[in-house]
Amino acid sequence: MTSTELDLRPVTHITTDAIGQPGKRIFYLQGWQDERTVTLIIEKIQLQSLAIGFEQFLEEIYKKFPNLPETKSGFNEAQMHIKPPLDPLFRVGELGLGYDSENDLVVLVARELLPEGADQNSASVVRFWCTRDQMRAMCEWGLEVAAHGRPICPQCGEPMEPEGHICPKKNGHRHD
Numbered sequence: 001m002t003s004t005e006l007d008l009r010p011v012t013h014i015t016t017d018a019i020g021q022p023g024k025r026i027f028y029l030q031g032w033q034d035e036r037t038v039t040l041i042i043e044k045i046q047l048q049s050l051a052i053g054f055e056q057f058l059e060e061i062y063k064k065f066p067n068l069p070e071t072k073s074g075f076n077e078a079q080m081h082i083k084p085p086l087d088p089l090f091r092v093g094e095l096g097l098g099y100d101s102e103n104d105l106v107v108l109v110a111r112e113l114l115p116e117g118a119d120q121n122s123a124s125v126v127r128f129w130c131t132r133d134q135m136r137a138m139c140e141w142g143l144e145v146a147a148h149g150r151p152i153c154p155q156c157g158e159p160m161e162p163e164g165h166i167c168p169k170k171n172g173h174r175h176d
Contacts, residue, residue: 003112003122003123003124003125004089004124004125004126005124005125005126006038006089006126006127007126007129008031008033008038008126008127008128009033009105009129010033010105010129010130010131011031011032011033011128011129011130011134012032012034013031013032013079014029014030014031014032014108014128014130014134014138015029015030015031015080015081015082015138015141016028016029016030016042016047016138016141016142017081017082017145018044018145018146018148018149019082019086022148022149022159023149023150025044025149026041027041027043027044027047027145027146028040028041028082028086029041029042029047029092029110030082030083031126031128031130037083037085038089038126038128039085039087039088039089040089040090040091040092040110040126041090041091041092042091042092042110043092044146044149046092046095047142047143047145047146048142048143048146049095050095050097050108050139050142051139051140051143053097054097054106054135054136054139055139057097057099057106058071058132064101065101068104068132071132071135071136072136072137073136073140074137075137075138075140080137080138080141089126090112090113090124091112091113092110092112092113093111093112093113094110094111094113095108095110095111096109096111097109100129104131104132105129105130105131106129106130106132106135107127107128107129107130108127108130108135109125109127110126110127110128111123111124112124112125150162153165153167153169155170156168156169
């Protein structure tokens with residue numbers, strides 16, 4: 001298996017989205033650099049963790065560089081949906097964040113998920129270099145996308161199916 005290393009520096013646009021019915025959705029991370037499009041598959045929890053982690057990461061950046069202008073909040077939904085072709089390069093196993101203070105760019109590093117026992121050094125890596133505003137918009141949109149899934153049971157915190165939910169906190173009794 002050949003590994004790929006890509007640097008989209010800087011991205012023209014970065015986004016995330018989900019396709020499919022709640023409970024069966026596939027989540028994607030997609031970045032453009034002019035005409036080049038890179039699409040990856042991510043997990044919903046990775047998207048949610050990234051959004052929360054980015055807010056904490058921003059706080060650290062502002063402590064270290066207090067003169068930086070604040071990022072803008074908000075996104076234009078029409079621009080945030082992923083675009084075909086949806087030919088994912090790989091499924092993401094690990095996401096990381098970095099910051100280039102000289103160019104005021106955030107880097108989102110996506111590392112390929114490899115099967116257990118595989119040489120982890122052979123994992124493909126994509127680095128999406130974006131502005132803080134681009135990253136904030138993607139994270140805010142990502143939380144919005146994740147929220148459109150199945151409702152969460154208030155008792156056990158597990159997703160509820162449309163046909164109902166057998167809640168372990170209710171001793172297996174149906175809770176709709």
